[in-house]
Amino acid sequence: MKTRIVVVEDEEALGVLLRYNLEAEGYQVDVIENGDEADIRLKEEMPDLLLLDWMLPGLSGVEICRRLRQRPETERLPILMLTARGEEAERVRGLSVGADDYVVKPFSMPELMARIRAMLRRARPEKLSTQLSAGDIELDRETHRVRRSGREIKLGPTEFRLLEFFMESPGRVFSREQLLDGVWGRDIYVDERTVDVHIGRLRKAINRARERDPIRTVRGAGYALDEQFLTAKPTPTRAKVREAASG
Template sequence: MTRGQMLLVEDDAALAELLIYHFRREDFDVRHTADGEEALLLATEAAPDIVLLDWMVEGLSGIEVCRRLRRMPETQNVPIIMLTARGEEEDRVRGLETGADDYVTKPFSPRELVARVGAVLRRVRPALAGEQLRYADIEMDTVGHKVRRDGELIALGPTEFRLLRHFLEHPGWVFSRERLLDAVWGRDSDIESRTVDVHIRRLRKAINVGGRPDIIRTVRSAGYSLDAGS
């Protein structure tokens, strides 16, 4: 299981290769582009968990990409770290005011950037940084492979565990069957999308035992969401 989906927008090929190596070693699934327009398309196709965004990239500027990501419903809450050679206070303030969550000035060490990404995820998306995932009355110990609801231990099969983990890492997000297949079974899987429905039913049966409220919402013509308000 990856620590998260990262979108790297960087037009320095050598630096991009170095960062891809370091973040993949830290178990991030990294997609890379050097073009601002393509970055928006990639983010629309599959919202990342974090964006590393260079200020000066091909096509749209990094600052404009940041502004548009913040306007798009799919990415308005995705953490963004801007990478730039600009060190002036005015530029840093402009980047943060546009919607960036952090700002790293070049040159920097890959280890420093890995640490900054971890810090942002702990602050903005703690589920991706720790071993305990929580939402409503559900708790998951990702290391001990245990799930509790309202303190009571819940027995889950391996696939249902991975499915629930994905939902817990993205509470409130709506996922199509195809997106769930990619995330839980893998992109190379030849499993039919209807299989997702079967495992959703099994997951619901397990976590709703004892008449507890169903917090997995079916969104008509869209997919499924973990939503305590449903």
């Protein structure tokens, strides 16, 4: 089952942005805009992680956090608070009522996603695999290592994140705009042609002669990790061909 994240945020535009980016990461997302409604729904079903705004209509985020920590079934629920309050006293207050982490608006979306992954890794390690695989490609999120057919592949940070992004949703076609949002973040302006440049670098790094290209270009739509590549047999190396012939 997908990791379920509940976002309690009354700012509609931010709620839409968070849903978009979290779903792009493969999470199941529910957005609630009212503190009283959030209090009721969190009693009915507990998520894997809670993104909680400080200032809300009805119950405040601080009060919701305090109540959650008083209930045995939610006392260990990972809670990340979102707020415009940046003063030290307010951060201390948020953490003192039980929040696990604290992000001040405006924030970097890639940084927020990294914090969420770190929190899930600590609280629910079974929910967030550190190893991704597709066909003969293996990616390790913790060590930032990539291997194809056993050989190590050197990737830059952006190419690594691109490959990780594709491997999280194999077969799904992403437009250049979606790749910019998911890999670079919405708060950073990058020309869409930059995506093509980094896709080219990624292909050059992971593909050798006779190896199948796992990145599929969909004309007029974008790019995808080819779902047919997932079950494709690895192309034999020259050494293995010679070995088989001599045998």
